[in-house]
Amino acid sequence: SYVLTQPPSVSVAPGETARITCGGNNIGSKRVHWYQQKPGQAPVLVIYYDSDRPSGIPERFSGSNSGNTAALTISRVEAGDEADYYCQVWDNSNDFEVFGTGTKVTVL
């Protein structure tokens, strides 16, 4: 089955840039989506189709995808961005949805 690997944690100072990676075999050939989950809350879509932002998501959130790595970048990080972030793809070989292992972003 298809596996998506994320770093367990990323720490960043306020105002700096956080980059969360999502590794998968030839992930660049798939479309990647990202979710933010704050403690005690349901996940919220922050990026879809590699780099598109749903309405209401700040421009500070951006995405990229190439080769074996996709990435979510959060610019000018704020305290409110502290959360767990998950990448997700559709494995069309099995008709399975696959989530990444998740990354906890800590704002110092």
Add this chain to the structure above:
Amino acid sequence: EVQLVESGGGLVQPGGSLRLSCVVSGFTFSNYWMTWVRQVPGRGLEWVANIKRDGSEEYYVDSVKGRFTISRDNAKNSLYLQMDSLRDEDTALYYCARRRVAAATNWFDPWGQGTLVTVSS
């Protein structure tokens, strides 16, 4: 406003059954695929099942095949997950979500608040 509200979770013994429900509002339910995703507290997200707009197709993660059944009632704007032969490892918070389908991909937006299922003797 789009809303998804899950219910039906609770404490059940191993081998028991439970039926989860998800009532939606704010969008035309019959136009969308739907999904169930679960999360063990403190752990990551795991996809459980998908169902097509008209209920004619269902897909499951291997670990629940033959034990869980996803279904829907478009007239009632409701999604269901019948869970039988429950195991300790099925203990999790279960979310329903609207599945957005595009060319060769799909994503989930929005999600409900989840309902907790605890399997324990």
